[in-house]
Amino acid sequence: MSTARTYFSRSPRYVFGTEEESALRFAGMNTRGVIQRAAIRDLSESGLAFAIGETESPEEGELLKIEFPIPGRKTIACFATVVRVERRSDWDPEWGDRGHTLIGLQFRNLPSLHFRAIQRGLEGRVTNENFDFQRTRRTHALAFTGLSIALALGAWAMAQSPQAWLGLVRGLLA
Numbered sequence: 001m002s003t004a005r006t007y008f009s010r011s012p013r014y015v016f017g018t019e020e021e022s023a024l025r026f027a028g029m030n031t032r033g034v035i036q037r038a039a040i041r042d043l044s045e046s047g048l049a050f051a052i053g054e055t056e057s058p059e060e061g062e063l064l065k066i067e068f069p070i071p072g073r074k075t076i077a078c079f080a081t082v083v084r085v086e087r088r089s090d091w092d093p094e095w096g097d098r099g100h101t102l103i104g105l106q107f108r109n110l111p112s113l114h115f116r117a118i119q120r121g122l123e124g125r126v127t128n129e130n131f132d133f134q135r136t137r138r139t140h141a142l143a144f145t146g147l148s149i150a151l152a153l154g155a156w157a158m159a160q161s162p163q164a165w166l167g168l169v170r171g172l173l174a
Contacts, residue, residue, distance in 0.1 A: 013044045015042045016039075023069070024038045024040045024048070024067070028062050038051065049105070054087060064079070070117055071125060072121055073120065073121045081106050086103075
């Protein structure tokens with residue numbers, strides 16, 4: 001799990017469908033402008049994620065110049081920092097069963113016009129209810145707390161003697 005996800009809440013994501021324009025072009029500052037292409041997986045106001053083959057993967061912390069389409073809008077170009085590099089070997093519709101790398105980018109110094117264009121492009125396409133990570137975290141914490149209480153009560157009940165149980169039953173029936 002990314003350390004960024006641990007400390008910072010994530011923006012709601014728009015996951016690109018297979019029929020949509022999702023071609024990302026990028027060039028790393030370390031590769032002297034060699035342009036690579038990839039398919040965008042998801043887009044948010046703060047960044048995007050894409051999959052690429054294991055051999056072409058940029059490194060975490062690397063600065064990239066990217067160009068990508070906004071849903072229902074034109075293509076924009078900006079800079080982004082690689083914040084997550086996750087090597088995967090599971091089955092993927094695009095890559096089949098061969099290994100690939102999932103790359104997470106965070107936009108860097110995004111111009112306000114680009115930010116507003118992304119907001120308008122995502123408007124109505126994502127819902128906070130489906131992607132509220134803080135709410136999900138709270139729900140899991142409450143479920144864990146309830147389970148912990150139930151386990152503690154179960155352990156207490158098992159530790160009681162038969163005489164204590166008989167006294168409890170008599171008290172309830174009386």
